[in-house]
Amino acid sequence: MIRLTTPISDEEILGLKVGDQVSLSGVIITGRDAAHKYMIDNFIGKANPTPSESEVYARLKTVLKGGVIYHCGPVVGGLETKQYRFVAAGPTTSSREEPYQADVIKHFGVKSVIGKGGMGAKTSAACVENKACYLHAIGGAAVFLAQSVVKVTDVLKLEFGVPEAMWIIEVKDFPVVVTMDAHGGSLHRDIATASAEVMKRLVGIK
């Protein structure tokens, strides 16, 4: 088991390889479909964010530099009192962020993306280029993973709705597996290649 704490250094990332079990601690931020589109539309490739978004931009730059973005739309308690707590918080499918992820990693200096199902060639290349990696959490293990969320620090863009908002959280010993590393390795690519071979045999063509 490898222990990592945010912010994460390039050296730590380069020391990781596909298959490594990682226990993650520190401040991370959730972000999924609406958040990625928002970052692309407002900040990336733009000269200056509009004044209304500049505060969010400043927060994101701080949290994401050497940081971790978690593809997660949690169930959150305490919405009325704003004494937020994560009730259930497993990963969502990452592949939907494939068009955006590489640019987000590069722009903000993100070191790790947590999700499930893995991502494609564009993100894999961005992991190599920017010394980043993909960490796989267990899909559906929502109560188990919520136990590792020790504090909800803040929430950005709550108007996106609870699942799509960007929740700044502190995690302790959050369990993940490296499935895409900074050396070009991808468990997902390997498994898909192998299963395609089996398919040829089962279907008897190609």
Place this chain on the structure above:
Amino acid sequence: MKPLDIDLREPLLELVRRTSTELAPDVAALIERAAATESKGTAAWNAMQTVLENIHLAREKSAPICQDTGHITFHVHSPFGYSQRMLIEQMLWAVRTASAKTYLRPNSVDSLTGKNSGDNTGLGFPMFYFHEWEKDELCFDLMLKGGGCENVGAQYRLPHAPLGAGRDLEGVRRVVLDAIDKAQGYGCSPGIIGVGIGGDRGTGYLVSKEQLFRRLDDKNPNAELAALEERILSEANQLGIGPMGFGGKTTILAVKIGANHRVPACFFVSVSYACWADRRGRLSWKNGEVSYD
């Protein structure tokens, strides 16, 4: 009690709570069996151990097994004379209350504005299907199906040349395996596959989803379909995708196939994928007595 006097709001709330926080015994049993087949120390084995612990924790804490509490579907079977509007009002109350109690995540989003309604209600949300039957009892079947596995569902039109799939059960076998292969680990494997043969594009998917309400240990009354279910299950587990797509022995837990009539020009095969957190529950009401199953 007359059909217009019943108040099932609290039992319906309990149905939603149970369905979101407790897996049905047949689903949990298959997951346990699958966990035991993976080799100790592998990523697949670790994933299944986490899954088992999560199932236990969710029940203990009465918290959602998965944060994606999904599309909400009710199938209601009722005797003649029950008001559908009244039952819908009661189910809506249960869903709103369950959302406020965090048994459900606010999951209903306006497709045009992106605004989340906050209480799991909206246009066509939840989904209600009514069936009148001969029995003197009311039955509510509920399914909470997350978006990750819904996204990997697929519909094929036979013949399907790339797979050499013709208009027969061999063709069905080929395209269902293709859907499972394409799903990889995206749908939170090990999954459960519902297949609908025939119908139009709408009812084809409906049949595939109705299969997901079947008990996993049942036997298809049609011998040919029963054999096909077993064959696809066995072959899917040769793909090596495994839990979470980490590689491993169990990719699929069960395959269930149903068929509707079709028109001569159309031959659809519709595949619905349920993640391992296959959340379905049943509330029965008879002679004033409530039971859950």
